[in-house]
Amino acid sequence: MAPVSVDPDGAALQALRAVGLRVTTPRRAVVAWLAEHPHSTADAVGSGVREQLDSVSTQAIYDVLAACTYAGLLRRIEPAGHPARYERRAGDNHHHLVCRGCGRTEDVDCVVGARPCLKPVDDHGFALDEAEVLFWGLCPTCLAAARAAGEVHHHEETVQ
Ligand SMILES: [Zn+2]
Ligand SMILES: [Zn+2]
């Protein structure tokens, strides 16, 4: 069975079993790694997992991410203009802040909790099940860099 090092506490194994997925070493490694590194791209997952399992191909990483996302074990977010990111925090309706500068991504709880947490003025008869909420802006690091470069106007600075 799997080397203990990729999933030392067995949490990934339990999570895979709980959603009825066959337990494989690459799946354990990906799920365990993402628990420690939320909002990672497939490339980052591949690099991280290959530090532990050097035999895992990029295609295998993509296959694991797709299977685990489909099973509801992982959540995939796709900020426009950025590669898709994956995280273990799936199944709740939390939202994200994304930095336009560096892509840094942070979780924010939904104030409503259940989806859809926003309702349109006119739903045109649709049965709505989700409002995709993504907050865009500049993280503190990028904001400081933009100010240093004189790219942020005075009236925006005074709001802070
Ligand atoms: Zn940033
Ligand atoms: Zn998140």
Ligand SMILES: [Zn+2]
């Ligand atoms: Zn919400």
